[in-house]
Amino acid sequence: MKQRLILFSILLVIALIACKKEEFMGSFVGHASSSARVISPTSTCCLTNGTWSTQTISTQNLRGSYFVSASKGFAFGTSGTLLSTTNGGSTWNSSILGSQSFYNMQFVDANTGILIGAGSTIRKTTDGGTTWNLVTSPVSSDFRWIDFPTSTVGYVVGTGGAIIKTTDAGSNWTALSSGTSNYLASVYFIDANTGFAVGDAGTVRKTTNGGSTWSTVSVPVSSDFRSVMFFDATTGLIIGSGGTVLKTTDGGSTWISQTSGSSAFLNSVSIVDACNAYAVGLNTILKSTDKGASWQVMDSTHALYSSFFLNSTTGFAVGNSGLLMKFTATSNCCIYNGTWSTQMISTQNLRGSYFVSASKGFAFGTSGTLLSTTNGGSTWNSSILGSQSFYNMQFVDANTGILIGAGSTIRKTTDGGTTWNLVTSPVSSDFRWIDFPTSTVGYVVGTGGAIIKTTDAGSNWTALSSGTSNYLASVYFIDANTGFAVGDAGTVRKTTNGGSTWSTVSVPVSSDFRSVMFFDATTGLIIGSGGTVLKTTDGGSTWISQTSGSSAFLNSVSIVDACNAYAVGLNTILKSTDKGASWQVMDSTHALYSSFFLNSTTGFAVGNSGLLMKFTAN
Numbered sequence: 072m073k074q075r076l077i078l079f080s081i082l083l084v085i086a087l088i089a090c091k092k093e094e095f096m097g098s099f100v101g102h103a104s105s106s107a108r109v110i111s112p113t114s115t116c117c118l119t120n121g122t123w124s125t126q127t128i129s130t131q132n133l134r135g136s137y138f139v140s141a142s143k144g145f146a147f148g149t150s151g152t153l154l155s156t157t158n159g160g161s162t163w164n165s166s167i168l169g170s171q172s173f174y175n176m177q178f179v180d181a182n183t184g185i186l187i188g189a190g191s192t193i194r195k196t197t198d199g200g201t202t203w204n205l206v207t208s209p210v211s212s213d214f215r216w217i218d219f220p221t222s223t224v225g226y227v228v229g230t231g232g233a234i235i236k237t238t239d240a241g242s243n244w245t246a247l248s249s250g251t252s253n254y255l256a257s258v259y260f261i262d263a264n265t266g267f268a269v270g271d272a273g274t275v276r277k278t279t280n281g282g283s284t285w286s287t288v289s290v291p292v293s294s295d296f297r298s299v300m301f302f303d304a305t306t307g308l309i310i311g312s313g314g315t316v317l318k319t320t321d322g323g324s325t326w327i328s329q330t331s332g333s334s335a336f337l338n339s340v341s342i343v344d345a346c347n348a349y350a351v352g353l354n355t356i357l358k359s360t361d362k363g364a365s366w367q368v369m370d371s372t373h374a375l376y377s378s379f380f381l382n383s384t385t386g387f388a389v390g391n392s393g394l395l396m397k398f399t400a401t402s403n404c405c406i407y408n409g410t411w412s413t414q415m416i417s418t419q420n421l422r423g424s425y426f427v428s429a430s431k432g433f434a435f436g437t438s439g440t441l442l443s444t445t446n447g448g449s450t451w452n453s454s455i456l457g458s459q460s461f462y463n464m465q466f467v468d469a470n471t472g473i474l475i476g477a478g479s480t481i482r483k484t485t486d487g488g489t490t491w492n493l494v495t496s497p498v499s500s501d502f503r504w505i506d507f508p509t510s511t512v513g514y515v516v517g518t519g520g521a522i523i524k525t526t527d528a529g530s531n532w533t534a535l536s537s538g539t540s541n542y543l544a545s546v547y548f549i550d551a552n553t554g555f556a557v558g559d560a561g562t563v564r565k566t567t568n569g570g571s572t573w574s575t576v577s578v579p580v581s582s583d584f585r586s587v588m589f590f591d592a593t594t595g596l597i598i599g600s601g602g603t604v605l606k607t608t609d610g611g612s613t614w615i616s617q618t619s620g621s622s623a624f625l626n627s628v629s630i631v632d633a634c635n636a637y638a639v640g641l642n643t644i645l646k647s648t649d650k651g652a653s654w655q656v657m658d659s660t661h662a663l664y665s666s667f668f669l670n671s672t673t674g675f676a677v678g679n680s681g682l683l684m685k686f687t688a689n
Contacts, residue, residue, distance in 0.1 A: 121399050122401060126397075128165075129146070129152055130393055131150055131152040132376075132393075133147065133389035133394065134147060134173060135176060136387045141385070142157055143156070145176060148389070149172040151168045153165075153166050153173065171188045173188035174213075175214070175215060175216050177217050177225070181199060183197050187227055188213070193207075193244065195241045195242065206242065207243075207244070208235065209235055211231075212230050214233070215229050215230070215255070216257040216258050218266070220261075224281070225241060226258050226266065226282060228268050228270070231254070232250075232251040232255055234248075234285070248284075250286070254271045257299045258299070259307075261303075261322070264278070267309075269311075270296055272293055275288040276288065277323060288326070292317070295312040297336075297337060297352075298338065298340040299340075300340050300341070301342070302362055307319050308342070308363045310337040310339075310352075313334055316337070317329065330365070331357060332357070335352045335354055336352050338351060338352045339377040339378045341380045344383050347359065347383060353374050354373065354374055355375075356370035356388065375394075376389055383400070385397070385398065386398035405671060407635075407671050410686070411644065413684050415680065416683050417434070417436065417451075418681055419438055419681060420436050420681075421682065422437065422460060422461060422664050423435055423461070423464060423664070426667065426675070427466050431487075432444050435461035435464060436460060439458050441455070443488060448685055460476050463505045465505050465506065465513070467511070471483070475504075479498065480496075481496050494530065496532060497532050497534040498534045499519075501518045503518075504516050506548055508548035509551055510528065511527055511528045512526050514570060517543060518543075520537045520538075520542070522536075522537045522543065522556060524569075535571070537573050543562065543564075544557060545557050545584070545587045547595075551569065555576070557585075557586070557587045558583070559584070561580060562584065563578050576614070578605060579616050582600045582601055585626045586599075586625070586638075589630070590630055590650055593608055593609060596628050596651045597614060598625040598627075598628045599625055601624070602621035602625060603625065604651060606652065618654070619645060621643050625639070625643070626664050629667065631674070634648055637657075638666075643656065643658065643663075644661070661678055662678050662679055663676045663677065663684070664677055672687070672688035673685070673687060673688070674686035
């Protein structure tokens with residue numbers, strides 16, 4: 072079934088919320104001058120497109136940034152420079168704390184934070200950053216990185232192989248023996264006991280007892296490492312000189328070199344969700360959407376020292392001469408991994424499903440079969456309405472819905488589906504698809520090229536002239552005036568005046584089309600026989616064939632957010648995460664007629680012999 076284009080903004084907000092980390096980026100969810108701690112990530116990966124803006128906020132060289140919330144943050148650098156913002160980085164207030172350079176910061180709650188730097192500098196705030204008091208260091212070192220795996224236990228590393236530890240949120244520190252004199256640039260703990268420290272000349276040290284002892288981890292390169300971070304307890308990244316990226320998938324026991332596509336000195340890695348990471352360095356910003364296996368260049372003109380991502384939609388990077396860059400999302404797509412479960416809810420062949428809410432939904436099919444659920448599909452109640460087969464349904468509000476089918480069947484409910492009253496059709500046709508671009512205006516298509524229109528939420532219908540006698544299987548409007556109807560033998564008809572006239576749209580194939588839907592006003596998909604997928608990026612003027620990887624008869628396409636779509640058909644479920652440009656097979660054993668996605672995490676598909684499949688995100 073189809074979701075309305077006017078709902079996409081709501082779906083995008085849902086996606087943004089799903090990908091957003093907690094408001095306070097503290098010890099349990101924050102990593103100093105990097106990104107959110109992702110110890111137990113969901114299967115959600117937010118593929119975020121956006122832009123990087125630049126501003127100069129200081130005359131000093133900046134070495135790090137940290138945000139306590141979306142509005143409140145800090146930037147810091149050489150000669151005691153400390154800047155603060157209370158409006159998300161739009162404006163900054165500058166102060167000087169001593170003369171030493173600051174390199175890293177982390178808060179353990181909204182008020183308590185630690186700031187470290189050169190000359191063994193440790194400063195602590197307990198008032199949210201208004202004042203920063205000096206704390207005694209047990210060693211002499213230029214400190215470079217801090218990590219708190221808990222709200223009280225934290226670690227700092229620096230030059231000369233220094234590692235120090237606190238167990239009281241930074242008030243007191245004790246020296247640990249790292250077993251190396253090499254410069255240690257970064258430290259990260261994946262749990263309370265297991266952590267890694269990395270640095271010059273290929274140095275990787277590991278502890279499994281909270282820092283009491285550290286052992287050498289063998290790596291395939293001797294690069295100068297600058298940052299280490301983990302997606303979860305098993306998968307992590309190390310980055311460094313010469314564009315080095317190392318990846319582990321076994322909790323850090325073994326590390327494999329990855330191709331970064333860059334030879335730049337990489338200074339900082341930020342992991343923002345279960346799949347996505349950014350690396351910044353000398354004249355480069357790199358992005359990975361597959362847990363560090365591959366990388367793309369986002370910027371090659373700015374020399375950057377570190378990055379911090381508040382969430383997958385907002386990030387910061389800093390560099391010399393007061394440079395601050397801010398990443399702001401322009402679109403956000405979350406990939407939801409999940410499972411498809413199957414159940415048999417009828418003896419009849421099902422042809423469609425529709426959910427009014429997360430709990431209340433319908434399934435329908437041959438011989439007047441209409442089923443309803445009030446618990447999200449766990450159980451179903453069956454009824455029979457006449458003898459004609461039902462093919463499609465759409466509600467315009469919580470109570471008002473239209474159900475269409477064979478034999479010119481139109482039924483309307485005004486009580487949320489308790490009763491369905493017959494409505495007179497102006498034409499004779501087996502109706503197959505319905506679409507309401509507004510709460511009162513709707514269109515139905517079917518056999519014989521039939522198109523009918525209502526302007527009173529389905530109480531009355533008038534016949535339109537489609538200009539074809541071919542079977543029309545699907546109709547979709549991208550706004551109140553512009554719509555498309557598709558069907559057999561490569562038929563694509565377009566209207567720009569609310570259905571008054573329809574013109575032919577040229578397409579590269581003559582497949583039997585079964586479904587059309589749009590991501591937005593410009594980008595849409597048509598699917599059909601032989602695994603056909605057509606895509607437009609110009610509002611439907613031109614359509615280009617895409618490789619679906621399937622030869623199956625595709626019956627229905629469901630677009631669930633700004634990037635993701637599903638297509639179902641004969642023994643196939645396909646999924647696209649890039650607006651239909653590429654597809655992966657999710658199922659090849661069930662013959663399916665249509666699909667309906669309530670949102671990005673919950674979907675349904677139906678088929679013969681009462682088959683209902685439900686997608687549930689992990």
